[in-house]
Amino acid sequence: MTQPFQVPNELRDFAEKSVDQARTAVETLFSNAAKAAEQLQTSGHSFQSNLQGAVAKGFDFAQTNTHATFDFAQKVVRSKDLKEAYELQTEFLRSQIATFQAQAKELGSFAQPAR
Helix, strand or coil: CCCCCCCHHHHHHHHHHHHHHHHHHHHHHHHHHHHHHHHHHHHHHHHHHHHHHHHHHHHHHHHHHHHHHHHHHHHHCCCCCHHHHHHHHHHHHHHHHHHHHHHHHHHHHHHHCCC
16 A cells, blocks of 8 residues: 655645745835825826816906906006007006916916925
């Protein structure tokens, strides 16, 4: 009669340690993947929030600029002569350039990474 095959204790210990190490490695992989997914989701929410804020601010700016343009047009229509109309236009252009610069700066803040 032949003896049944016996796995040496050293080989059994090595196999057990290998399984434990593989289990730990896979658990670490899943944990890191979950953390990465969470960070991606957070970044996505941050991006979406920034985009919504920028779009809303853009509409506000468009409305402000439109009102300023109509106010300017009304003043020009009421001007007494070409000299007054020219002065109104010069004042309006200076004002709008400053407004556009401020608006661009404010919109640029939405492009800054969230920290």
